[in-house]
Amino acid sequence: MSPVLLLTFVALYFLILLVVAWYTSRNSNNDSFFIGNRNSNWMLVAFGMIGTSLSGVTFVSVPGTVGAGAFGYFQVVLGYFIGYFIVAFILLPLYYRxxxxxxxxxxxxxxxxxxxxxxALFFIISRTLGATARLYLVINVLQIFILDNLGVPFGLTAFIILLMILLYTFEGGVKTIVFTDTLQTTFMLLGLVVCVFYIMGQLSFSFAESMTALEAKQFTKIFNTDVNSAGFWLKQIAGGAFITIGMTGLDQEMMQKNISVKNLGDSKKNMITFSVVLVVVNFLFLLLGGLLYLFAENNGLAVKGDDLFPTVALSHVPAVISIIFIIGLISALFPSADGALTALTSSFCIDIIGLKRRADWDEAKRKTVRLTVHITFAVIFFLLILLFKFINNKSIIDIILKVAGFTYGPLLGLFCFGIFTKRQINDSKAIWVCLAAPLIILGIDFVNNIEWYARQLKLAPETMQGIQQLSENVFGKFKIGYELLIYNGLLTYVGLMLISKRQSSGDAPLTNRSGNDA
Structure with missing residues (x-):
């Protein structure tokens, strides 16, 4: 497949996004950027959020996990499903009230x-690291399969793509993103469905025959019953539920779109519809992964993990399928990046700078500050993408979920303590509790999962022998999985309890107050 032809389709796709951005950002203001003037259509938000939640990581990494973990990732997806209902019926009512x-x-x-x-600070750290990891994965695929052949350096590729994202989010923010995410989710799902049916056709399988062949290879196994394993079903489902609560319900990027919907009822419909569709789509990605491994085996391809889908789609299928794959891939890239960039700008402006509290700033001054922050975060994204290229990890999804366990844990603890207790904390000590909890959990997880950290840090086997022995002495065969976020949240909760006292009887419950941001 000609790299020039693929690059042409990427450019045309971006031009379409610019046209949509221009149309939707007309007469926009700061409220348009931050919350879409609270006038977003719930069906558009629900559909667009599919692309934001899945991102390029799901598009590339999830099919690759089937070779080592079969359909085990679906345990986490079931947890996601539970988590979305908790967000819809506990957190959304609070935010709207x-x-x-x-x-x-x-x-x-x-x-x-x-x-x-x-x-706000923990969100900014979490979303910055998560978004840049997702961006790196997709940019690296484009680099290896298209731009290396044209002699374009990785740094220039990253710069141009970030510039594209900056251009179409610069004015409209959430108001624009609701529409561009809908467009991009459509292309991403089209790419997924076309690839599934094409590979099934090449293998001469119907859906039922595909499932039978995958079962024969033990790829369809979902539930892990080894209680000591990091993949044990209860750990995965519980971890998935709390990852959703943290990465969706306590995440400004995801909630920014939900609270841009006209009312609470529509926002709930958005969340529930979105959660059902997401389960089906993730199953299709796992099905595709299994089919890709069968295809690779039949064609003598020694490829696995994050490299599997891009290698097959860009080197071993007709040109039209390669084009659909590239469009689907960049459609998965942009929703996770544009929303993150907009949400980080919003959070930094409102939460850290206090833009809405600056009574002496007029609309023009606020807009200048917002645009400056937006550009600054784009520069930070660029630098972190270069860092991920230096690390060059082959399975980004593990890193993203691991980082989420540390950075969203304090948010989980803070919100749970606020919602489920009436105690008042010593506010000045909150930051120390929220820093101590993930550091303690990091130390525990480092000992427990030393093999994982050794791979990321490229440590020599002899370097980790002492820690490996300590891990076996303390934990035996038990491994911490995605439930890491729960431990982190619990430790934060306990720490907040230690620095809290009962509210005096004269104090009204603060969670019932209404009004705009301070």
Whole structure:
């Protein structure tokens, strides 16, 4: 497949996004950027959020996991499904009742300014690392299969793609993203469905025959019953549920789109519809992964992991399928990046700078600050993408979920303590609790999963022998999995309890207050 032809389709796709951005950003203002003027259609938000939640990581990494873990990732997906209902019926009502632009301003009304800024800071760290990891994965695929052949350096590729994203989110923000995400999700799902049916056709399988062949290779196994394994079903489902609560319900990027919907009822419909569709789509990605491994075996391809789908789609199928794959891939790339860039700008402006509290700033001044922050985060994204290229990990999805376990844990602890207790904390000490909890959990997880950390840090086997022995002495065969976020949240909760006291009887429950962000 000609790299020039593929690059041409990428350019044409981007031009379509620019046209949509121009149309939707007309007469936009700061409220358009931050919350879409609270006028977003719930069906568009639900559909567009599929692309945001899946991203290029799902598009590339999830099919690759089937070779080593069969359909085990579906355990996490079931957890996601449970988590979305918790978000819909516990967190969304809270956000709408308080009429929030930034969800972290809840922490200010409940605890104080330190807790508020601590929550926002952890979101900024979490989303920056997660978004750049996702971006790196897709940019690296484009680089290896298209741009290396044209002599374009990786740094220039990353710069141009970030510039594209910056251009179409610069003015409209959420108002634009609701529409561009809908477009991009459509192309991503089209790419997925076409690839599934093409590979099935090449293998001469019907759906039933595909499942039979995959079962014969033991690829369809979902539930892991080894309680000591990191993949044990209960750990995976519980971890998936709390990952959803953290990475969706406590994430400004995801909630920014939900609270841009007109009312709570429509926002709930958005979340429930989205959760059902997401389960089906993730199953299709796992099915595709199994089919790709069968295809690779039949064609003598020694490829696996994150390299599997791109290698087959760009080197061993007709040109039209390669084009559909590339369009699907970049459609998976942009929703996770544009939403993150917009949400980070929103959170930093509202939560850290206090843009809405600056009574002495007019609309023009606020817009100048917002655009400056937006560009600054684009530069940070660029630098972190270069860092991920230096690390050059082959399975990005593990890194993203591991990082989420540390960075969303304090947010989980803060919100749970605020919602489920009436105690008041010593606000000035909140940041120390939220820093101590993930550091303690990091130390525990480092000992427990030393093999994983050794691979990431490229440590020599002899370097880790002492820690490996310590791990076996302390934990035996038990391995911490995706439930890491739960341990982190619990430790944060306990720490907050230690720095708290009962509210005096005269104090009204702060969670019932309504009003705009402070």
């Amino acid at each position: 308080l009429n929030l632009t930034s969800i972290y301003s809840y922490l200010q009304s409940r605890f104080g300014i330190t807790s508020y800024k601590t929550g």
